[in-house]
Amino acid sequence: MDRGAFATFVARSDDRRLDRVGGSRIAQRLVFHGLARRFNPAAAGGFTGELQFDLRRADGRVDTWTVLVAEDRARPRRGAADDPALIISADVSDVARMAAGELGPTSALLTRRLDLAGDWGVAMRLGRMFGAPD
Numbered sequence: 853m854d855r856g857a858f859a860t861f862v863a864r865s866d867d868r869r870l871d872r873v874g875g876s877r878i879a880q881r882l883v884f885h886g887l888a889r890r891f892n893p894a895a896a897g898g899f900t901g902e903l904q905f906d907l908r909r910a911d912g913r914v915d916t917w918t919v920l921v922a923e924d925r926a927r928p929r930r931g932a933a934d935d936p937a938l939i940i941s942a943d944v945s946d947v948a949r950m951a952a953g954e955l956g957p958t959s960a961l962l963t964r965r966l967d968l969a970g971d972w973g974v975a976m977r978l979g980r981m982f983g984a985p986d
Contacts, residue, residue, distance in 0.1 A: 862952035870945035871910040877930075880907065883951065884917050884928035890983030891926035899974055899981070902933035906941040915944070921981070938970035938978075 862870065873879055884905070900921055907915040918933040919926050933939075942950070946965045949955035957979070960966035968975050 859952040859954070862948050862954055865948075867943070867945040868910065870948045871943070874944040874948045875907070875909050875915065880915060880917065880930075883947075884919065887982055888919060888926040888928045891921070892981055892983060893924045895977060895980035896921060897973075897977055899937070899977065901937040901974075902935060903974070903978075904933040904936035904939045906939060907947060908941065908943045910944075926982075936970060938968060938974045940975075940978075941967040941969075 865873070874883075900923060903919045903921065905917045905919070907917070909915065915930075916932045917928055917930055918936070919928050942960065942965060946955060946960055950957055950960060950966075955965070957966060961968065
């Protein structure tokens with residue numbers, strides 16, 4: 853699905869539909885492998901470590917992914933981090949809205965739709981590290 857089609861899908865979907873589609877193993881795998889492909893080592897500022905993503909589902913389950921950032925690449929895997937530098941938590945529907953550009957990470961954070969725990973210095977570099985424009 854191209855970015856425009858994805859944004860249209862998100863705009864036309866309610867939270868329940870986004871939770872159902874975005875909560876599938878296939879969709880999450882695509883999201884995290886795409887995130888890893890966009891990793892920009894030059895923007896990492898020397899950071900190496902684990903980023904944990906907790907995706908909250910409407911039924912109360914939490915799907916957890918870890919992205920291991922090394923010197924020149926990022927590798928995703930399903931499951932919790934051993935020693936996360938940062939834990940990012942959000943509802944699956946809000947993650948889809950952020951990925952589509954419909955919800956900005958700063959707005960999500962200020963409205964408590966996105967929770968961060970850990971190294972705020974790393975948090976401030978996330979967008980640049982994973983291909984978001986400055």
